[in-house]
Amino acid sequence: xxxxxxxxxxxxxxxxxxxxxxxxxxxxxxxxxxxxxxxxxxxxxxxxxxxxxxxxxxxxxxxxxxxxxxxxxxxxxxxxxxxxxxxxxxxxxxxxxxxxxxxxxxxxxxxxxxxxxxxxxxxxxxxxxxxxxxxxxxxxxxxxxxxxxxxxxxxxxxxxxxxxxxxxxxxxxxxxxxxxxxxxxxxxxxxxxxxxxxxxxxxxxxxxxxxxxxxxxxxxxxxxxxxxxxxxxxxxxxxxxxxxxxxxx
Numbered sequence: 030x031x032x033x034x035x036x037x038x039x040x041x042x043x044x045x046x047x048x049x050x051x052x053x054x055x056x057x058x059x060x061x062x063x064x065x066x067x068x069x070x071x072x073x074x075x076x077x078x079x080x081x082x083x084x085x086x087x088x089x090x091x092x093x094x095x096x097x098x099x100x101x102x103x104x105x106x107x108x109x110x111x112x113x114x115x116x117x118x119x120x121x122x123x124x125x126x127x128x129x130x131x132x133x134x135x136x137x138x139x140x141x142x143x144x145x146x147x148x149x150x151x152x153x154x155x156x157x158x159x160x161x162x163x164x165x166x167x168x169x170x171x172x173x174x175x176x177x178x179x180x181x182x183x184x185x186x187x188x189x190x191x192x193x194x195x196x197x198x199x200x201x202x203x204x205x206x207x208x209x210x211x212x213x214x215x216x217x218x219x220x221x222x223x224x225x226x227x228x229x230x231x232x233x234x235x236x237x238x239x240x241x242x243x244x245x246x247x248x249x250x251x252x253x254x255x256x257x258x259x260x261x262x263x264x265x266x267x268x269x270x271x272x273x274x275x276x277x278x
Contacts, residue, residue: 042154044154044157044158045151045154047154048136048137048150048151048153048154049082049135049136049137049150049151051150051181052080052135052136052137052138052148052150052151053132053133053135055138055148055183056079056132056135056138057236057268057269057270058147058148058183058184058194058236059077059079059138059139059140059147059148059183060101060103060234060235060236061184061197061235061236061237062074062077062140062147062184062185062197063077063101063103063140064231064234064235064237065197065199065200065235068199073142073143074140074141074142075141075142076139076140076141076146076173077099077101077139077140077141078097078098078099078101078113078138078139078140079097079098079099079101079108079110079135079137079138079139080095080096080097080098080135080136080137080138080139080151081095081096081097081098081108081128081130081134081135081136082094082095082130082134082135082136083095083096083116083119083121083122083128083130083134084119085118085119085120085121087118087119092118092119094116094117094118094119095136095137095151096112096113096114096116096122097112097113097114098110098111098112098113098128099111099113103132103234104224104226104234105132105230105234105259105264105267105268106131106132106257106267107129107130107131107132108129108130108131108132108134108135109127109128109129109130110127110128111125111126111127111128112124112125112126112127112128113125136151137149137150137151137152139152141173142185144174145174145176145182146173146174146175146176146182147181147182147183147184147185148181148182148183149175149181150181152175153175153178153179153181154178155167156168156175156178157178157179164178184197185197185198195238195272196236196237196238196239196272197236197237200237200238200239200240201239203239203240204239204240204243207240207243207244208243208247211243211244211247212247215247215248218244218247218248218249218250219250219253221253221255224255224256224257225254225255225256225257226255227249227250227253227261228244228249229241229244229245229249229250229251229253229261230253230255230259230260230261230264232244232261233261233262233264233265233270233273233277234264234265234268236268236270236272236273237273238270238272238273238276241261241273241276241277242276245276245277251277260277261277262274262277262278265277
């Protein structure tokens with residue numbers, strides 16, 4: 030990740046700072062889910078957003094505001110999307126603006142599917158300080174069922190299928206069709222986007238070991254580098270996708 034300092038607003042509680050850290054540690058699961066959502070014909074997610082720390086120097090002081098973005102993309106280092114909040118004090122960003130923020134400025138993430146929320150660490154930290162009536166009013170305002178603030182989910186059906194914490198089910202289900210796709214479209218193995226990312230880079234970032242194996246078995250170049258000189262292994266190591274690192278070595 031980029032070596033930029035992590036900013037917290039004045040007076041952040043230890044509980045909230047812990048929520049920020051948990052969100053950063055688990056963001057890769059959000060991106061894994063969203064990367065598959067972008068390939069679905071029928072959308073499965075009702076909500077998908079990320080909260081980031083935005084900063085500005087105002088009167089010789091670093092002002093921090095945590096705000097949500099949607100229409101998200103992630104290149105392994107920066108979060109990109111559209112700001113959906115109005116800043117309180119900041120004047121260097123505005124609602125509706127496209128932004129790119131280093132991944133270490135993540136303060137929360139949230140996706141919702143089938144009436145279950147995943148992530149929402151700062152939301153649950155705030156809910157933990159509310160009484161039952163306040164939580165009900167809070168959830169009603171969001172229009173979401175946030176469930177137990179002590180039981181935060183990070184991967185789809187992780188309780189019913191613990192293996193989903195390691196590999197997304199769609200990665201496994203798409204194995205044969207991906208082989209066929211590559212046979213029909215061999216140029217996809219070597220194609221690079223405007224930033225130098227290959228198919229293998231993107232799948233390593235998303236944590237899809239099954240598709241990574243298919244690409245390697247089909248002849249993908251393990252040593253291909255982005256314009257920032259990053260290999261697929263570099264991204265897997267940065268994001269601590271432990272099940273993918275050995276495959277790429």
